[in-house]
Amino acid sequence: MRADLDIIQEWIPAGSRVLDLGCGNGELLAWLRDHKRVSGYGLEIDPDNLTECVRKGINVIEQDLNKGLGNFASNSFDVVVMTQALQAVTYPDRILDEMLRVGRQCIITFPNFGHWRCRWYLASKGKMPVSEFLPYTWYNTPNIHFCTFKDFEALCHERQAQVLDRLAVDHQHRHNWASKLWPNLLGEIGIYRVSSPGFAQHKVAV
Amino acid sequence: MSKVFAEDSVGIVTPQIAHFSEPLALACGRAIAEYDLVYETYGTLNASASNAVLICHALSGHHHAAGYHSETDRKPGWWDSCIGPGKPIDTRRFFVVSLNNLGGCNGSTGPSSIDPDTGQPFGAQFPVLTVEDWVHSQALLADHLGIPVWAAVVGGSLGGMQALQWALTYPERVRHCVAIASAPKLSAQNIAFNEVARQAILSDPEFHGGNFQAEGVIPKRGLMLARMVGHITYLSDDSMGEKFGRGLKSEKLNYDFHSVEFQVESYLRYQGEEFSGRFDANTYLLMTKALDYFDPAAAYGDDLAKTFENVKANFCIMSFTTDWRFSPARSRELVNALMAARKNVCYLEIDAPQGHDAFLIPVPRYLQGFSSYMNRIEI
Numbered sequence: 309m310r311a312d313l314d315i316i317q318e319w320i321p322a323g324s325r326v327l328d329l330g331c332g333n334g335e336l337l338a339w340l341r342d343h344k345r346v347s348g349y350g351l352e353i354d355p356d357n358l359t360e361c362v363r364k365g366i367n368v369i370e371q372d373l374n375k376g377l378g379n380f381a382s383n384s385f386d387v388v389v390m391t392q393a394l395q396a397v398t399y400p401d402r403i404l405d406e407m408l409r410v411g412r413q414c415i416i417t418f419p420n421f422g423h424w425r426c427r428w429y430l431a432s433k434g435k436m437p438v439s440e441f442l443p444y445t446w447y448n449t450p451n452i453h454f455c456t457f458k459d460f461e462a463l464c465h466e467r468q469a470q471v472l473d474r475l476a477v478d479h480q481h482r483h484n485w486a487s488k489l490w491p492n493l494l495g496e497i498g499i500y501r502v503s504s505p506g507f508a509q510h511k512v513a514v
Numbered sequence: 515m516s517k518v519f520a521e522d523s524v525g526i527v528t529p530q531i532a533h534f535s536e537p538l539a540l541a542c543g544r545a546i547a548e549y550d551l552v553y554e555t556y557g558t559l560n561a562s563a564s565n566a567v568l569i570c571h572a573l574s575g576h577h578h579a580a581g582y583h584s585e586t587d588r589k590p591g592w593w594d595s596c597i598g599p600g601k602p603i604d605t606r607r608f609f610v611v612s613l614n615n616l617g618g619c620n621g622s623t624g625p626s627s628i629d630p631d632t633g634q635p636f637g638a639q640f641p642v643l644t645v646e647d648w649v650h651s652q653a654l655l656a657d658h659l660g661i662p663v664w665a666a667v668v669g670g671s672l673g674g675m676q677a678l679q680w681a682l683t684y685p686e687r688v689r690h691c692v693a694i695a696s697a698p699k700l701s702a703q704n705i706a707f708n709e710v711a712r713q714a715i716l717s718d719p720e721f722h723g724g725n726f727q728a729e730g731v732i733p734k735r736g737l738m739l740a741r742m743v744g745h746i747t748y749l750s751d752d753s754m755g756e757k758f759g760r761g762l763k764s765e766k767l768n769y770d771f772h773s774v775e776f777q778v779e780s781y782l783r784y785q786g787e788e789f790s791g792r793f794d795a796n797t798y799l800l801m802t803k804a805l806d807y808f809d810p811a812a813a814y815g816d817d818l819a820k821t822f823e824n825v826k827a828n829f830c831i832m833s834f835t836t837d838w839r840f841s842p843a844r845s846r847e848l849v850n851a852l853m854a855a856r857k858n859v860c861y862l863e864i865d866a867p868q869g870h871d872a873f874l875i876p877v878p879r880y881l882q883g884f885s886s887y888m889n890r891i892e893i
């Protein structure tokens with residue numbers, strides 16, 4: 309399984325109900341179903357991924373995250389997961405609100421634009437960073453809303469969402485004492501577990 | 515020399531007739547004393563009868579879904595794009611049953627059949643049927659064929675409604691329900707189109723209150739109009755534009771009302787003409803009523819999620835982006851209710867330009883998704 313998914317699965321209780329936003333080829337949901345009796349649904353729009361999910365027997369729903377989660381009731385899932393999609397949606401703040409409303413807990417992973425390599429690239433070359441991990445040019449990228457760990461945590465704070473767990477890892481999803489000490493500088497990917505008990509009362513629809 | 519069919523065709527098929535002599539009680543309060551259902555089968559039923567798939571047809575469909583009746587047949591069955599060896603409903607794995615619904619006009623007992631009590635065609639005396647009535651009669655056909663549980667019940671449009679009704683009425687007898695380009699009930703607009711079609715038939719002087727057969731005529735004009743208005747709703751604006759645009763039959767305009775001037779007029783007239791020659795007007799009325807009446811959530815206070823509470827089937831729902839007859843929003847109502855009821859469901863919203871008719875057309879992504887779902891069904 310993809311390394312970040314392997315970290316995430318540990319945060320998902322056995323037997324829980326999970327909504328996976330941008331579930332890709334259904335790897336996480338299939339693993340959770342087979343190993344932790346987890347049920348739930350995955351949202352996806354890529355045709356090949358959809359087909360792969362159907363093949364795996366995943367409950368996959370063709371639905372665009374940019375149209376919101378208005379079709380899901382508040383607090384209807386134990387965990388809402390969104391891996392590597394926050395930076396690609398049109399309104400990251402609204403989707404975060406929606407996740408907090410629909411799920412009792414949310415797990416979100418995203419690339420950290422505050423990583424030292426990004427900072428160094430921008431500082432030394434004066435150009436938008438292009439790397440093996442983020443190989444797109446600025447004009448041709450699905451990633452339209454980059455942020456740093458600090459930015460994300462500020463958004464969580466503003467929305468009164470509580471950060472329950474945080475892990476800063478490198479692009480191979482390893483973590484060590486240094487990335488724990490200076491996550492915003494040394495972490496390439498952030499894996500966050502957040503919740504907002506008050507959010508279920510909000511009637512948010514993107 | 516015998517004709518060679520394509521490798522993915524089921525080849526020559528022969529319709530069969532099942533006769534039922536026990537009366538069937540109907541939703542309208544009446545009963546049919548005895549009746550025939552005509553059906554075709556493709557593939558082989560396995561020893562444990564675990565590989566059977568039921569095909570439910572739409573408004574003007576029938577039992578001949580795949581293959582050819584003879585070597586000289588020009589066209590295969592109506593869903594040949596999806597049924598056959600290596601096709602989404604793979605006849606190497608599945609035993610496929612396709613019937614003509616009760617009330618039909620292709621061999622099953624319907625308004626044009628002879629009423630044994632009178633020796634005359636039923637005509638207007640034939641009872642109005644509902645989707646539930648059809649499902650009951652299909653269950654009796656399943657008994658007749660020795661099929662306790664369907665691996666899948668599959669249908670598009672009105673056929674999808676029957677597949678949904680199966681999952682609701684016989685939760686223990688359906689493992690997978692595949693409803694394509696369907697809806698949980700008709701909208702006011704849908705009913706309005708049906709009403710225009712019905713009025714076209716009812717107001718045809720040749721209709722004779724439904725007893726036209728006894729008069730030796732058919733309400734050809736009415737049927738033609740009904741089919742023409744129906745056909746418009748099966749196509750998308752884009753696909754009509756693409757196919758006909760404003761193309762003319764001749765070089766110039768005639769400035770009269772009699773000539774067939776635009777290509778699209780010629781096409782619709784041809785469709786109407788062809789249809790009026792092969793379809794029974796009373797059956798058409800009956801089918802549109804069954805569509806209008808379908809509303810399983812009505813018994814549950816319009817709560818569709820509650821309606822699905824006791825179903826056991828896994829669901830595959832598919833819709834097409836340019837379908838405005840049963841738009842993707844209608845399929846999403848089904849999907850949202852199924853998710854709220856915590857049922858297993860896959861939903862694919864296929865980007866296709868062909869409108870409602872797309873479910874009959876071999877759109878690559880549709881076939882791919884359909885195949886993936888059917889292939890994962892255990893037999």
